[in-house]
Structure formats: C-alpha cells, structure tokens
Amino acid sequence: MLFYGHNSKTVSANLIDEKCTYCDSNKLSIIVQRPYSHVFWIPMFPMKMVGMSVCGDCKQLLTEKEMPASYKKYVDDVKSYSKAPLWMWSGLIACGLLLSYGIFASQKHDELKNQLISAPKLGQIYEWRNEQNEYTLSKIVKINKDTVYVQWSDYTSTKLTGLTDISKMGDKAFGEQISPFTLNELKSKLEKGDIVDIEN
Numbered sequence: 001m002l003f004y005g006h007n008s009k010t011v012s013a014n015l016i017d018e019k020c021t022y023c024d025s026n027k028l029s030i031i032v033q034r035p036y037s038h039v040f041w042i043p044m045f046p047m048k049m050v051g052m053s054v055c056g057d058c059k060q061l062l063t064e065k066e067m068p069a070s071y072k073k074y075v076d077d078v079k080s081y082s083k084a085p086l087w088m089w090s091g092l093i094a095c096g097l098l099l100s101y102g103i104f105a106s107q108k109h110d111e112l113k114n115q116l117i118s119a120p121k122l123g124q125i126y127e128w129r130n131e132q133n134e135y136t137l138s139k140i141v142k143i144n145k146d147t148v149y150v151q152w153s154d155y156t157s158t159k160l161t162g163l164t165d166i167s168k169m170g171d172k173a174f175g176e177q178i179s180p181f182t183l184n185e186l187k188s189k190l191e192k193g194d195i196v197d198i199e200n
C-alpha cells in the first residue's frame with residue numbers, strides 16, 4: 001500500500017494595509033501556503049501556492065476567489081518572492097540520486113565484466129543463460145593462448161539466484177563436459193548476454 005498524500009506549509013503571513021470586508025478591522029493578514037505531495041511522509045514535490053486573507057479580529061477567512069481584487073495584489077506579491085524550499089523536493093531528489101547511483105554501479109559492473117573476460121584465470125566461473133532461460137555455471141579448467149576451456153555444470157536453475165546453490169556445491173557441481181571458446185567468442189557471449197556474470 002502506497003501512502004500518497006498532501007501536506008502544506010505556510011510560507012508567509014503579512015499584515016496588509018486593507019480593511020476587513022466584514023468587521024472593518026485593519027488587522028488583515030495575507031497567508032500563502034505551499035502544498036506539497038508526499039509518499040510515505042517523504043515530501044516529493046511542491047505544488048501551486050494558495051493564498052488567503054484572515055482578519056485578526058473577526059477571523060473571517062477569504063480564499064483567493066472570495067477576496068476583493070485589492071487584496072489579490074498582496075497575494076501575488078508574496079507568491080512572487082516565495083520559492084519552494086528544497087526539502088519539498090527531497091523525495092524526487094533522493095529518487096534521482098538512487099537512479100544515478102544504480103546506473104553508475106551497473107556501468108562499473110559492466111566494465112569489470114569486460115576486464116574479467118579479457119583476462120581469464122583458471123578456476124574462474126562464468127554464469128550462463130541459455131535459450132530456454134535456464135542458468136548454469138562453467139569453470140575454466142585450461143587456457144591455451146587464446147583458447148579457454150570451460151567445464152560445464154550438470155545443474156541448471158530457472159532462476160539466476162539458483163546459481164548460488166550450484167556454486168556452493170564446489171567441484172561436485174561440475175560434470176565431464178568441456179568446451180573450448182576463443183577469447184573473442186567469450187566476449188561476444190558476454191555482449192549477447194549468454195554469459196550474464198563472471199565470478200571474480
């Protein structure tokens with residue numbers, strides 16, 4: 001369940017040089033409020049400002065639509081210099097930061113995978129996805145110049161997370177079948193997504 005709602009912050013309350021339309025008092029204030037939306041009580045973004053007038057004596061409250069035109073210019077004046085505080089954007093700012101971090105981390109991880117595929121090591125494990133969307137592992141058992149020999153696991157999983165269990169089996173996870181790949185073939189397998197990850 002998503003708690004989405006609105007709250008509001010009063011950004012200004014100024015006394016103005018006008019008389020109350022109801023009691024003729026000159027204690028008239030202009031109040032401008034800035035509503036903002038929030039999700040789980042985290043402010044997301046500010047919305048359009050709302051102005052009103054309040055009489056200090058009779059407490060009559062008039063919205064922008066109800067107030068006389070002469071009050072309106074005070075409201076516009078206050079609005080013109082009232083900027084929404086930064087914290088009202090905190091939710092959106094946080095989302096933006098998380099997203100940028102996610103993109104950054106994923107680029108870093110891609111760079112690392114490219115480095116690893118170019119420098120194979122004995123015992124290194126590749127995580128594969130086949131055409132049936134099953135996942136399995138292979139282990140490098142031999143390297144001869146540009147050719148890398150991988151030993152396949154006999155086990156597959158329908159989920160990427162299932163590879164953790166296969167990996168935990170250690171040497172028992174791997175069977176008899178061994179296939180050679182050139183470095184270029186491995187790189188293209190990584191680009192195509194057949195190799196989804198490389199254990200460092």
Ligand SMILES: [Zn+2]
Pocket residue numbers: 020021022023024025055056057058059060
């Ligand atoms: Zn009044």
